[in-house]
Amino acid sequence: MGIKGLMKLLADNAPNGMKEQKFESYFGRKIAIDASMSIYQFLIVVGRSGTEMLTNEAGETTSHLVGMFSRTIRLLEAGIKPVYVFDGKPPDLKKQELAKRYSRREDATDDLAKATESGNKEDIEKFSKRTVKVTSQHNDDCKKLLRLMGVPAVEAPSEAEAQCAALCKAEKVYAVASEDMDSLTFGAPKFLRHLMDPSSKKIPVMEFDISKVLEGLELSMDQFIDLCILCGCDYCDSIRGIGPQTALKLVRQHGSMESILENINKERYQIPDDWPYEEARRLFKEPLVVTDDEQTELKWAAPDEEGLVNFLVKENGFNIDRVTKAIEKIKTAKNKSSQGRLESFFKPVSTSAPVKRKGTKCVLVSPSPVTKFKTLSLRSRPGVLGRLIFPSLELGSNYSVPLSRHFCFGI
DNA sequence: AGTCTGACTCAAGACGTT
DNA sequence: TGCTCTTGAGTCAGACT
């Protein structure tokens, strides 16, 4: 469920923390993506009609493979280097929420059975969507596909969104792409929405910058986390009568959850018994993630052509011509990507300068320092010789060029 | 009158061809 | 041990200020 109403709250109260961007402006960028959510969407929408899905000869669903294959190619062709992050075990606090989803799915399964019996086509269509579930088989299939395509995958120990944010904080990726607003609560420095929307929809990519969001809200990160808990998150109930607006007012007024709880009218607002807001806060602030370089080293390798043909064509019934054409796309995309990246060093402004928007703000008078170098990534990584840091003209961001063979920059 | 919550609903891909 | 794992957006009624 993410954070209830956070999107609208930010649009109204921190508009400077978000800006529209063109899809093309992410050329050469590494982007972290929550794999489970992508798979779920593919299962719901790709080739599904009623209870029919795309399948291989054995009758196993292949919708997730079709979707992930074409989307990943689309990203690579745009010069984007995706890394998919898979879910681990959900935290205990999320179990109530998951139980709700489980029972909803059971209800939908019953409804679907009834609809099937009476032959109501519309109901079959509606309820079959709600019974969709991502299994470990789907996840394993996609991990295998990505490995064969030469695209990295990361196993999160717990929440994928938290791991995505950690990769971004560690500057292993430029941004996290998701439709889930939790990414911001987990502290992802840069967060993209609508990255995957087709250009035909005319929805621009929306880029959020967490530091500017906090500036706009006039809150610290800790206060922002308390705000999100009050709005309503997956980890604990919200307080009846408090929505986004009141939550923001309360946090601004009192400064912290403790102070709010001391000062609000307990008659008017009933605090649930055993309300685990402290643990929820801890899950957002210090989530279980992997940070060591062994497990988060990201490599984009050449595709395994023979492996792809075996897996997709022989095992899953894909059309061989499509697959071989797709492999060619991957290879040429990688060549373009490695060339274009260097050229783009000298004109990064053209794609990201905020030319649009009421021209009240000028980049040149930005209060924040333009050169914000971070050299943390230099320390003790085996096999890395060094790393050049180039400032870009963009605010607060930089490019980094690894000198190690360990990193394949889009060969 | 206007603000806000909360319960409810829906919708969710990508490509080539016409 | 069993079992698991995605969401926002819009609308509207009704309670509150």
Add this chain to the structure above:
DNA sequence: AATGTCC
């Protein structure tokens, strides 16, 4: 821009 197909 709508439409059918992908497996």
